[in-house]
Amino acid sequence: MSKELIDAVIEMREEDAIKIAENLLNSGAEPLSLLDDCRTALGVIGDRFAAGECFVPELILAGEMLRQIGDMVKPRIASSGNAPEKKLGKIVMGTVEGDIHDIAKDIVTFMLEINGFDVMDLGVDVPAAKFVEAVKEFKPQVVGLSGFLTLAYDPMKNTVQALKDAGLRDSVKIMIGGGQMDDQIAAYAKADAYGKDAMAAVQLSKKWVGEQ
Ligand code: B12
DSSP states (O other), rough: OOHHHHHHHHHOOOOHHHHHHHHHHTOOHHHHHHHHHHHHHHHHHHHHHTTSSOOOOOHHHHEEEHEEEEEHHHHHHHHHOOSSSSEEEEEEEEEEETTHHHHHHHHHHHHHHTTTTEEEEESSSSSSHHHHHHOOOOOOOOEEEEEGGGGHHHHHHHHHHHHTTTOGGGOOOOEEEEETHHHHHHHTTTTTTEEHHHHHHHHHHHHHHHHH
16 A cells, blocks of 8 residues: 555645656556555545535546556556456446446456456446347346446446346346445345455456356
């Protein structure tokens, strides 16, 4: 953990944050630990936003810092990883309708890819019908639904229901994740599991395709 990096992000010192992240990587810090630090910092910023102590522009800047640091970290993770040559399986990912948070989804997609999955990323604000189309076309074993808003609970549920209505529910395992999600929401949405982070997404997917 780097308190220096966490403080720079919380204090919105964008240039410092990027420099500190660069220095950490160059001095051999574990790349994933930088993402953990960003998550800690964004948690603080999110709480301040909820308390009315900061506003949307700060959320945007925080998101921007996380994206830049994520872009620096990803190649290091990819080169240190040992992605299997044979694809383990196919996954459809997306942020559900009404929700545009995508940085975390992109991290999950990236981690799934470097762990050997073929991922179709549908982007953000994805209507249930688009998930249905994608499952028909791409024939994944797993569907991942991301969402950060309480307003995303029902779109998650509707997406699972739409897959059921299309007769596709039994052909896929469905995992959900993101800020406001937990096991209870997974049960509410009738998904198969909640995953708290990108590694949980990888572990669930490996389990479901029989690789673990
Ligand atoms: C950055 C941010 C934004 C950025 C998003 C940038 C982007 N391109 O993604 C912007 C500025 C756009 C934004 C907008 C809004 N936001 Co916002 N945002 C955040 C913030 C600060 C950080 C989110 C984030 O990226 N965290 C970093 C990630 C990497 O950390 P992480 O969650 O641990 O990531 C892991 C898991 O999420 C998991 N995961 C994610 N998806 C999936 C999927 C699967 C299948 C699995 C298994 C795992 C998984 O894996 C990730 C990687 O390990 C959060 C606060 C918070 N602490 O979450 C608020 C927050 C989510 N936002 C909030 C709000 C209210 C909004 C707005 C409504 C604000 C407004 N008034 O306009 C809008 C909503 C717009 C919309 N329609 O979606 C609220 C939601 C409250 C609620 N109860 O609904 C929060 C919680 C802030 C708060 N405390 O009030 N936001």
